[in-house]
Amino acid sequence: xxxxxxxxxxxxxxxxxEKDTDLRTHSIGATIVQTxxxxxxxxxxxxxxxxxTAEAIPAFARKYALNCTTCHTAPPQLNTxxxxxxxxxxxxxxxxxxxxxxxxxxxxxxxxxxxHYTGVRLRGNVLRAHNFKQQNPPGAESGTVQNKSELGFPExxxxxxxxxxxxxxxxxxxxxxxxxxGATGIERAFITFNNVGGENIANIRIGKLDPSAVFSFSTLRxxxxxxxxxxxxxxxxxxxxxxxxxxxxAKFYGLRDRSGTVISPYAPSxxxxxxxxxxxxxxxPFGDWFMYQVGVLNGSNEGFGDSNKGKDFYGxxxxxxxxxxxxxxxxxxxxxxxxxxxxxxxxxxxxxANWNRYGAAAHLRYKMLDLHGMYTLDRITHAPTAALxxxxxxxxxxxxxxxxxxxxxxxxxxxxDNMDAGGDLTQRTSQTFAGMxxxxxxxxxxxxxxxxxxxxxxxxxxxxAARNLRHAVFVxxxxxx
Amino acid sequence: xxxxxxxxxxxLIVTGFCATTAQALRPKDGRDTITEGHRIYDRACxxxxxxxxxxxxxxxxxxxxxxxxxxxxxxxESYKLRSTPSGELPxxxxxxxxxxxxxxxxxxxxxxxxxxxxxxxxxxxKSLNPAFEQEQPTPMVLPSPPLFPSGNGITxxxxxxAKYECRTCHGDNGAGDGPESKAGxxxxxxNLPITATDLTDPSSFKNGATPHDLYRSIMTGLxxxxxxxxxxxFAGQEExxxxxxxxxxxxxxxxxx
Numbered sequence: 001x002x003x004x005x006x007x008x009x010x011x012x013x014x015x016x017x018e019k020d021t022d023l024r025t026h027s028i029g030a031t032i033v034q035t036x037x038x039x040x041x042x043x044x045x046x047x048x049x050x051x052x053t054a055e056a057i058p059a060f061a062r063k064y065a066l067n068c069t070t071c072h073t074a075p076p077q078l079n080t081x082x083x084x085x086x087x088x089x090x091x092x093x094x095x096x097x098x099x100x101x102x103x104x105x106x107x108x109x110x111x112x113x114x115x116h117y118t119g120v121r122l123r124g125n126v127l128r129a130h131n132f133k134q135q136n137p138p139g140a141e142s143g144t145v146q147n148k149s150e151l152g153f154p155e156x157x158x159x160x161x162x163x164x165x166x167x168x169x170x171x172x173x174x175x176x177x178x179x180x181x182g183a184t185g186i187e188r189a190f191i192t193f194n195n196v197g198g199e200n201i202a203n204i205r206i207g208k209l210d211p212s213a214v215f216s217f218s219t220l221r222x223x224x225x226x227x228x229x230x231x232x233x234x235x236x237x238x239x240x241x242x243x244x245x246x247x248x249x250a251k252f253y254g255l256r257d258r259s260g261t262v263i264s265p266y267a268p269s270x271x272x273x274x275x276x277x278x279x280x281x282x283x284x285p286f287g288d289w290f291m292y293q294v295g296v297l298n299g300s301n302e303g304f305g306d307s308n309k310g311k312d313f314y315g316x317x318x319x320x321x322x323x324x325x326x327x328x329x330x331x332x333x334x335x336x337x338x339x340x341x342x343x344x345x346x347x348x349x350x351x352x353a354n355w356n357r358y359g360a361a362a363h364l365r366y367k368m369l370d371l372h373g374m375y376t377l378d379r380i381t382h383a384p385t386a387a388l389x390x391x392x393x394x395x396x397x398x399x400x401x402x403x404x405x406x407x408x409x410x411x412x413x414x415x416x417d418n419m420d421a422g423g424d425l426t427q428r429t430s431q432t433f434a435g436m437x438x439x440x441x442x443x444x445x446x447x448x449x450x451x452x453x454x455x456x457x458x459x460x461x462x463x464x465a466a467r468n469l470r471h472a473v474f475v476x477x478x479x480x481x
Numbered sequence: 482x483x484x485x486x487x488x489x490x491x492x493l494i495v496t497g498f499c500a501t502t503a504q505a506l507r508p509k510d511g512r513d514t515i516t517e518g519h520r521i522y523d524r525a526c527x528x529x530x531x532x533x534x535x536x537x538x539x540x541x542x543x544x545x546x547x548x549x550x551x552x553x554x555x556x557x558e559s560y561k562l563r564s565t566p567s568g569e570l571p572x573x574x575x576x577x578x579x580x581x582x583x584x585x586x587x588x589x590x591x592x593x594x595x596x597x598x599x600x601x602x603x604x605x606x607k608s609l610n611p612a613f614e615q616e617q618p619t620p621m622v623l624p625s626p627p628l629f630p631s632g633n634g635i636t637x638x639x640x641x642x643a644k645y646e647c648r649t650c651h652g653d654n655g656a657g658d659g660p661e662s663k664a665g666x667x668x669x670x671x672n673l674p675i676t677a678t679d680l681t682d683p684s685s686f687k688n689g690a691t692p693h694d695l696y697r698s699i700m701t702g703l704x705x706x707x708x709x710x711x712x713x714x715f716a717g718q719e720e721x722x723x724x725x726x727x728x729x730x731x732x733x734x735x736x737x738x
Contacts, residue, residue, distance in 0.1 A: 064589045065684065069543045081528035081540035094524025097593030199524075288523075323532045328539030367542045408547040 060090065063116035063163065068444050068480075073370045074403060074411045075480065076221045080328045080365070087214055087282070087291075089170035089194035089203060090163055096195060098167035117163045123225070124154035124180075125476040130240065132468050133459030140239045140464040144230050154477055155179040158187070168194040180228065188275045200284045208275045211295055211314060212248075214282060216332035217361035217374035219248045219272045223403050223413035224435045224451060227474070229266050229466075236262045241431060241466035243453050246419040247359070247374040248272035251395035254424030255380070256343045260350050263342065265421060265428075270357045271314050271336040272376070278311075291318040293334075299341045310339035326367045333360045344380065346387035353383035373400035378422065395422030411447075413437040429465045432456040445480045506596045510604050518605030521598050525591065530555065534609040544587055549668075549675035549706070552588075555609040559670055559705040562688050564620040567702045567710035570610075572618045576603045584687045621700060621712065626692050626723055638728025641721060645714065650707060655680030655732035661707075670705035677707075680732045695726045 061068050068075050071082030078086065084093035091097050129149035136145055160174040170192040177184040190207025212219045222245055229242030238253075248268040255263045268274055280295030293316040316334035336357040343350035361374035380393040401415040415435040421428040437451040451474040460467045508514045522530075531538040534555035541552040553560070562579050563571040571579075580599050583590035591599065607613040642648065642655075650667060652658040657679035661667055669675045683690035688698045699722055702710030715722045 065583065065585045066589055067544070067586050069546070070540075070587065070589070073543045079528075079540040079543050080538075084528065092525065092589055092591065092593055093528060094521060094526075095591065095593035322528070322539045324539075325531060325535065325537035326539065326542045365539060368546065405546055 060085075060119075060162070062119075064092075073365065074223065074405070074439070077223065077370060077403060078218075078221060080322050083214070087203060087284075088200075089168060089192040090172070091168070091170070091194065096167050098164035098169055118159070118161045119480065121158040121160075121478070121480045122154050122156070123476065123478040124156050125152055125474045126154065127151055127473075127475040128227075129473040131470045131472065132240075133470055134461045134468060137462050137464045137468065139232065139235070139237060141232055144239050145464060145468060149473075153179070154479075165191075168196075170194065198285075202281050202283045204279065204281050206279045208277045209280065210275050211271045211273065211280065211293075211297070211336075212334075214291065214293060214318070215271075215316060215334065215361060215374075216318060216330045216363040217245075217247070217372050217399070219245065219268045219274065222401060222415070223411065223439065224401070224415050224437050224453075225476075226268075227453075227472070229264065231264070232464075237427065237464065238265065238429065238466050239464050241433070241455070241469045242266035243433060243435065243472065244268065244417070245374075245399040245401070245415070246417040246431075246433070247376045247397040247399035249397055249419060251376075251378050251397055251419055251421050252342075252355075252380070252423035253421060253427035253429070254345065254391065255355070256345070256350055258340070258343055258352070260343065265419070265423070270312070270338065270341075270355065270378075271316070271334050271359065272357075276312075280314075288322065289320050291320065293317070299339065312339055312341055313337045328363075328365050330363045331360075332362075334358070340382075342380070344383050344387040344391055346384050351384050351387060353387075354381045355379075356381060368405040370403040371401070373398070380422070390425050392422040392425060392428065396420045409441045411437075411439040411441070413439065427465070429467055430457070431466050439478070447478045448476070449478065450475045507600050508597060508604070510607075514601050514604040515608050517598075518601035518603070518608075521594065521602050522605050525594065526602065529588070534606065545673065547673070549671070549673040550587055551671060551673065555606050558610070558612060561703040561705055563618075563701050563704070564623060564697055565618045565701065566621055566712060567704055570612055570616055570618045572620050573600075573603055573607075574620070575618075576606065578689075582689065585685050587687070621697075623693060623697055623700070624719060626696075626726075627720055634724045634727040635731050637721065637724035638726070638731075641725045642728055645711065650677035651680050652677070655729070667707045669707075675706060680729055681734075683730075683733050683735070692723075692726050692730065695729055696722060699725060 060066075060071065064070075069079075071078060071085055073079045081093065085091070088095075089098075127149060131147050132145050134145075135147055136142065155178060157177045158174055159176075160172070162170070162172040164170045171190070172192070173189040174187040175185065176187040186208065188208050188210060190205045190209045193204040196202040196204060210218075210220055224243070227243035229238055230240040231238050242264070244266045245268070246266075249266045250263050250269045251265055252263070253265050255265075257263055263269070276297040276299075278295055278297030280293060282291060282293035284291045293314075295314050297312045297314070299310070299312045314334060314336040316332060318330055318332040320328070320330045322328040334357075338355040338357075340352040340354060342353050342355040344353050355378065357376055357378045359374055359376035361372065363372040365371075376397050378395045378397075380391070383391070383393065397420070398418045399415065401413065403411060403413045406412045413436070416433075417435070418432045419430055421430045432455070433453055434456055435451060435453040437449055439447050439449040441447045452471065454471045455467065455469055457467055459470045523532075527538055529538045529541045529544065529552040530536055531541065531552075536552040536554035538552060545551050558570060560571045560575070562584075563569065563575050565571060565575070577599060579588075580591045580594075580602065594602070648659050650657075650659040650661050652662070657677040659677055662677040665674055667675045667677060678687070679685055686694065686698075688694055688703065698708070700710060700712045700715065702708050711722070
């Protein structure tokens with residue numbers, strides 16, 4: 001359910017912990033890549049022959065005795081049924097089954113009951129390889145911008161519990177441990193009150209929540225996982241691009257939060273944040289074709305101890321069509337209005353600014369095809385003129401992703417990302433990436449994947465910034481139970 | 482006299498209450514019931530079964546992807562989960578049972594709809610297929626298990642398992658790994674690949690896992706799948722079918738008889 005944590009308050013998002021002793025050459029790296037990729041094919045092929053059935057079952061699927069694909073096209077991406085299940089506060093669409101699945105008395109609980117509310121997910125890259133136009137250029141920390149391949153261990157472990165407490169009252173909590181970041185904590189946690197005022201009139205979420213959960217493009221449901229960038233520990237300059245859905249990213253270089261900490265230009269943020277603390281209301285009062293969503297958050301990058309001067313507000317609408325054979329589509333738009341939710345440096349100090357975002361997204365599903373994309377436009381307003389002489393207040397991003405089952409067990413995912421970056425003119429680096437991933441399900445809850453990301457903009461020799469990355473290869477595993 | 486009046490009054494109240502309750506649980510078939518069933522269907526069922534009930538809802542494809550099963554096409558015949566002879570439509574009780582229990586792995590239990598709502602949905606589902614107006618599905622007689630089963634129930638059942646070549650699909654040990662299944666030769670009515678049921682895992686039995694459920698599956702078959710009905714083979718020797726049931730139960734470690 002989770003993904004690589006993106007703690008935007010930190011200088012470095014998912015900082016690569018480089019190993020000083022890594023002396024592998026590119027040719028050795030390439031050999032390792034080929035070897036592991038070969039192993040991937042052999043293992044998946046062999047296992048495929050030995051496993052005839054594919055019974056899935058993490059968490060909700062276990063609770064309802066269903067396969068994952070009842071709710072997902074391919075986890076974590078939801079299908080239309082799964083979306084309505086989510087919107088209904090983890091109750092079957094069109095029902096209010098909280099009473100049936102309500103809590104038992106403590107003495108009546110069994111391990112099975114616990115399992116119906118709890119799931120785990122372990123995922124990450126067992127191999128990663130980066131390739132740069134120029135290795136170790138000036139400004140890069142030693143060993144960071146260097147062609148190499150690394151073996152590793154699946155680095156992200158998530159434990160989540162969710163369900164219904166009673167009729168129309170649900171809960172969700174996710175704890176994540178990320179070895180790459182060295183961080184463990186609550187990723188998301190909220191309670192839901194559903195069908196308030198009538199069927200689908202108002203569904204309320206309160207807590208640390210992901211605002212884009214019900215949008216046509218959900219930050220947390222991308223097949224190509226987040227790959228953290230690397231920044232210089234002393235200058236905060238980006239040394240190696242992060243591989244994120246760039247429409248969700250912060251996009252500004254040199255933007256800081258209210259504590260003065262640099263916000264990563266890659267960090268999913270504002271409406272597209274991994275999680276922020278607040279409350280939201282959404283519903284479909286006129287039928288399935290229309291959904292509204294309004295919410296208020298402590299503010300971008302704010303935790304429970306809100307230091308924000310005000311609150312951030314957002315609103316979204318979504319239009320749905322799900323009346324044709326094997327087809328569904330949705331179109332969404334949102335506006336996120338920040339209120340002193342960022343600061344910019346005016347030459348002497350950091351001064352408050354409003355950071356707003358507007359976006360539109362579409363999602364189409366037809367049989368094996370799942371196409372979704374989003375465009376976002378970010379603007380910095382109410383910043384002092386002195387701070388803007390060297391600062392572009394506008395940035396935009398586009399992400400388009402296509403997932404397709406090419407066989408019953410093999411999922412092909414393609415993603416296009418573009419960021420027209422804003423912020424500090426001396427740092428900002430626009431970029432365009434294309435990613436491709438093959439994910440093979442050994443069982444419906446165990447998958448191996450191989451992924452290749454390519455920098456579509458011309459790599460810039462001698463530049464330590466993002467465009468220096470030519471391409472990257474990842475091989476990993478994704479296990480849910 | 483006074484006491485007798487009170488007794489009649491009590492009987493009247495109880496009878497009236499029962500009648501009212503029954504009425505509430507099973508609404509009369511009619512336009513209003515179908516309309517209400519349609520409304521519920523559009524909220525709960527349409528995602529997999531589609532707006533016209535053809536099993537082509539927006540989420541239906543992802544359930545089986547390139548393999549069976551696909552969601553039920555209510556406009557077609559050939560229902561899998563029935564208590565009626567092969568080739569016939571299911572009874573209302575069959576539909577009610579499926580909605581209530583769900584299908585492990587593929588369809589959730591809709592106990593969360595109250596009984597009246599489930600009956601209303603059934604009225605709507607039947608309205609999608611004119612055959613329901615023309616036919617009156619009659620369930621097969623499904624007798625209770627014998628009180629005193631034969632002493633060699635499981636042994637007899639194993640012999641029947643071999644005799645009727647169940648192993649061809651379900652495998653020697655019932656794990657669903659028979660040669661036909663492993664070779665990928667099994668296809669459903671839509672020509673989609675289908676795997677044989679793993680008889681060692683009762684929680685995956687689509688038609689239920691009680692002795693009665695197993696008996697029903699054996700006798701009626703699962704139309705639209707390679708699983709045939711064995712009612713003719715067991716005609717006149719229904720008790721032997723129970724031996725096969727006990728054997729199937731023993732495959733999953735259940736006590737059997």
